[in-house]
Amino acid sequence: MDRSTHVPVPPAEETVAAELADVRPDLVAAYAAELEGARAAVLTRLWRALAFEPLPWVVRRESGPDSLVLVTASGGRLEGPLPDPYATGSRVTEVRLDGRAYRHAARLVSALDVPHGAAFAAELDDSTASLALSRAGQPDPATDPAPRAGWEWEQRVVDGHPYHPNCRSRPGFSVAEQLAYAPEHRPLVPLGMVSVRAEECLVTGDWPAELRDGGHVLLPVHPWQAEHVLKQGGARSGGGPFPTAHPLMSLRTLAPVGGGPHVKTSLSTRLTSSVRDISGYSIETAAAVSAFAHSLSERLGGRLHVTRTLAAATAHSPDLATVFREPPEAYAGPGERVVPVAALAGTPLAASPAWRADFAGLALSVCLEVLDLGVALEAHGQNLLVVLSPTGSPLRLVYRDLADIRISPARLARHGLAVPPVSGRLVTDDETVLRRKLFGSLAAGALAATAGSAPALGEALGRLADLPATADTEALRSGPLPVKALTLMRLSPGTPGDQWADLPNPLCGG
Structure with a gap:
């Protein structure tokens, strides 16, 4: 009681x-x-x-x-x-x-x-x-088969965000809709199709030919969005090239049953903290940002792959937009698995100190090198995936969703790299902003949740001693760890942007 x-x-x-x-x-x-x-x-x-x-x-x-x-x-x-x-x-x-x-x-x-x-x-x-x-x-763990496909790993994340009290907040979703659309319930979701005149759409990338109908563009939409936001209950559902799909961890991104690109849809409700619509600017810059990130990853010697944005379109409304993204499995070799880091917490792999140390060494070395080049990844457990060998060893990383990275023109210039044609909040040379973006998502996010405690995180961050001594490495080793103040942000609706807290660094107690 x-x-x-x-x-x-x-x-x-x-x-x-x-x-x-x-x-x-x-x-x-x-x-x-x-x-x-x-x-x-x-x-x-x-x-x-x-x-x-x-x-x-x-x-x-x-x-x-x-x-x-x-x-x-x-x-x-x-x-x-x-x-x-x-x-x-x-x-x-x-x-x-x-x-x-x-x-x-x-x-x-x-x-x-x-x-x-x-x-x-x-x-x-x-x-x-x-x-x-x-x-x-949830099924009985004793009889539940081990996940094989990427979407099966994603649907094992039952509790949502490991640190946010709004870990499963889904306002606007009835019980029937949660059971029908939420990934942890393992449903098949029938994607809808909305036909929009081509002249009323902004399209970037190679939009699938099967999603053009004469002078119209067919936009895949989430059925919840079609019913509650677009008010188009009659939108074609379960037809076309993507009749049904597996919902992934973010709920609004889905993996078609027949394989192929993942489909990111608008979902105009607040899940956890954020409204999951898609801005027109992100559609406009999708191809350029994707090409830039892909070229950057090529400098990492195969240790990092960035899933490419293949096509994107919007009916000039954040409520009606779609992005096609390369599936992470595209970067798995024979016998290898690509697993979102969030799905590893509590598994036998994450329980092994040796495995955690190997994974931390890989993640820290790659993400800090990318930061030094000029890009701060939002490498939390949903965006960051790891390629595992047949025996479970961490081999390389896959990163997806470029919507909230930060790009430093000054750092890029130091390495002779061109700045992509983007502006606004994605672009900054502020060292604090850049480090918060990466450290808060990777160290205090993905690595912390995988480690599961301050002592275990301290052991993982100990791999920093093996890395080149840079200002970023020293800042991560010696200062407090920044993390988004998620509850403060929910209690400060009039304050735009991220707010931050400093957590004690298990390496130094500060």
Whole structure:
């Protein structure tokens, strides 16, 4: 029983239970059994954020041997276990505010009564219920066959973001839609097709001939988008060259059942933190950025491949756009597997210190070299994939999704490299911005989640000693690790762009 208050079960949990009874009554008992664990998982992520992010209403933090106390601007005292900022297996089941125990993240945020807390509490409520639903539908691990195809690995990521309390927030999705479209439920998704007059489209790259119909361009669309945003329930569904597809980790990107390019679609709702539409500018520059990144990867001696953007199109609306991207499996040799790093957490490979050290050495050397050349990759566990040998050894990296990299003209010029024809937020020479982009996604993201604890991450980052001594390497070795302050960002809707927190570096304690 939740001892935090005497109010009824949170609305999202109640709503999901009622909908589940209608559409999948066989999952009702499993869903109820998963609620306690889902509440703890979201509360654990929230407590990490409260402990480390620069929240303006936290005025003091007092650490004891086994606990942490936060003093709020209103004089409240929030107490919980001493957190490991990089732990993924820990479980916070209770946090106390002024002596009252809270076991549900949404109720805790409501009780804190901070600016914009009501909206965030609703997101946490949704995240908790959706996470329980995601866990409820999983097969028995003892009988579940080992993943082989890339999309099978992606669909093993059940809990979503390892550190974000909104790890499974899916506003606007009914239970039936989550079961029909979310990757962890392993559905087949029927892609829709919307016909747009060619003169009303911006098309870049080699748009498939089978997606042209006379003077019209056929844009693949996600069925949720067609129904809820485009209001085109009559859009052709399940036809054309891509009748059904496997949803990948991002939900809006799918792998067609027949193989071939991955299809990235607009999905105009906020999943985790971001609205997943596709800007016109990203369509306009897709081919140029892809060609630039591909040429850059050729300088890495085969240690890094960047999946190419093959074609992109938009009906001059972020709500109706499609990108075709080369599948990561294109860079696997015979017997090799390409696995997203996020899918490796908790596997026997990631449990091996020797494997983690080899993977960290590969990832750090490649990504720091790319940064030195002039590009900061957003190398978190979804964008970064590793090519494994038949025995599981990490051989090389694959990177996908160039929408949020950062490009430094000054660094490129030092290496005699041309700057691609892009502008805006993608371009910066600010060393802090460049390092935050890479360090926050790779060290405090992909490597941390794979390691699962501060001591294990310290061992992985120890591979920096094997790398050339550059200013970037020294900054990563000796300073605090930057990470996006994801909870602060959700509580600061009027502040544009990323906000950051500094986490202790397990190599130096700072």
